[in-house]
Structure formats: C-alpha cells, structure tokens
Amino acid sequence: MSAASGPLCGVKVVEIAGMGPAPFCAMLLADMGADVVRVERAHAPERGIPVDPRFEVLNRGRRSIALDLKTPEGAQTLLRLVARADMLLEGFRPGVMERLGLGPAECSAANTRLVYGRMTGFGQDGPLAHAAGHDLNYIALAGALEAIGPAEGAPVPPLNLLGDFGGGGMLLAVGLLAAYAEAMRSGQGQVVDAAMVDGTALLMASTFGLKAAGVWQSGRANNILDGGAPWYGVYLTADGRYVSLAAIEPRFYEELLQRLELDPAALPPRKDRAGWPALRAAIAGRILRRTRSQWQDTLEGSDVCFAPVLSMDEAPAHPHLAQRSSFVTMEGVVQPAPAPRFSRTPSAIQRPPPLPGAHTDEVLRDWGVAAC
16 A cells, blocks of 8 residues: 555545446546545445456545445435545436435535536436436447448447546546636535536547538548548558557658658559558558568657557556556556656555445544544
C-alpha cells in the first residue's frame, strides 16, 4: 500500500458502488490522491463480469465499506459521510438515489459544498433517460459506432473505450474537478450530469466539424482517419503480425515512401481518392515482405509515424513503455499505471482493489462518523 500522494491528496470522495464508467472515474480520482470510499450495498446482486476482487483493477486505490442504503440506518450513515465529503459520484438510472432518500436535495442539505456527480448512459432527462443500455448502445446513438469498421460489413465495437471510459468516466472526472474548483471559490456545490451519449458526441467534435466542411465522406473506411487513406491504417507483415502507419502530413508521407523504397512517380497522387486502392496495394505489398520486428528496426522512431500492433501481453514489455513504467504490477496483476503525470505531486496507486466492505469500521473511524 502506498502513502496517499497526488494533487488531490486530502480530497474526500464518496463513491456509490457500480460498474464501468463510474468506478473508472473513481479510480482516476484515487490515483491522483483523493481519499475515495467505495460504498458497497449489503447483499448486492452480482454485476457485470464476476472475477476475483484482486482483478477488479477499476476498484484500486480506495477503501470499501458496506451499507444497506435501503434502511434508514444505512442511509443516515451515508449522509453523515456526505457531510464530510467534497464529492459524491453514482452511476444508477435516474431516480434511484432519490428513491433511497439520497438524491442531490438530501445530500446538499447535509453538505452545501458537495459536488454530486451522476453517471448515466442517456442522461438525467430525455425520452430514453430510464432505458437500459450499455456502451455499445450509447456510441451507436451518438453517431460514433457507424463510422468504425471496414467498408464492407457491420460496424465494429471498439471495446467499451468510447462510451464507458472516454465519453463516460473520463468526462465525469473532468466535470467533478471543474465543479470542485468552482465550489472552492463559491462555497456552493452543484450536480454534474455526465451522460455517455453526450460524452461520446463530444469526442466526435472534430469529425462533425470535418463533415460540416465537406471533408468527411459517408461510409466506413472512406476517409483519412477511419482507415480509408492508404497512409493511415494497419498492414499485415510477413510473419502474420500487423503494423500501424499514420503518415498524414506530406513530409511524413514522403519519408514513408522513401523508407519503403517506393518511387512516388510510379504511384497515384496522394490526394487522388480514385487511386487509393492502387496506392494501398503498393504499400501492402512492400510491408508484406518483412516481419513486424524487421519493420520495427527500419521504421520505429522515425518520422513515418509507425508503431507495431502489440497485444496486451506484449505492450508492457515494449522498451518505451517499460522505460516510462506505463504499466505496473500489483499483487501479480499487470495494469496501467496512473496517468497523467505530475511534476510536483505524483500520482500513485494507493492500495489494491478492496474486498467489499473490508474497511467499514476503519473508514467510519477515520472520517469521524458514527454508524447508526
């Protein structure tokens, strides 16, 4: 267990246990030094993908207490924690916390400076606010999923990175920190409504701008950033592995052709979309002549914008990531290290993922709260 450190050291956060984006947000805050208390429901039903608690990387860095929030005693104990907290975050459907008597009104009455973070898929209002859903549904609705995948066939789910984590938990963390900074000035808390449909739409800001400008064309794999352009994509190597090329700028593209020993005069013009298939075939044929490792020796570190396509097993051992300690191992579990990095108040993983309810007495004592 690491001593608390990071720019949020001293900030107290109550996390109502859930899954996916809200725990990711809580992990970010804990990595940055916040004292995050994860409130598990007593006799909670099984959620998500059941694994041993030590593999619940999203739960790292905080202590866990168990409360039955459906009882007056459990709800009152939570409100006593809220009275001492700077933030609360929850990821239930709209209305659930209100039915428990723990909504923004009750929590604000207990602590007017509290920042109350709400993580949902569709938001706190709107026709779909109470509908069930997951990452894939939210990014589909926001226009992101339709643009991802091969030209022929169905769109491809990009794991659950866009909705759950980029447009969800990351956005909630930004909102909480912004509201907390404002509360430090005004003395007044507020509610942060973070919806994955909103966050995913926000991640598409640049793409929508390109579409409005007439630069982005309809159809998958038909544009520069979706795998359509021959100089921005993934190519098969001689050993059945893959490499990525992203030589968008003209000077990077020129160096790519030079290092691939391709004569520009013998190729279609770079901006000629009609010639993209032929250009792609030329690049693919050249890449297929060598193994991934050989292309690393030739291209890695140059201005052609190259990287090998590594598996999750391979990535932590890559010399660049290893030198930066981008991955760490805690209790035998390889996982990403805290990010971003701070020059004066470095982040750290404060503790491994807790067993549910393991710190109930300890937290109540440290926070000066008497159980009801």
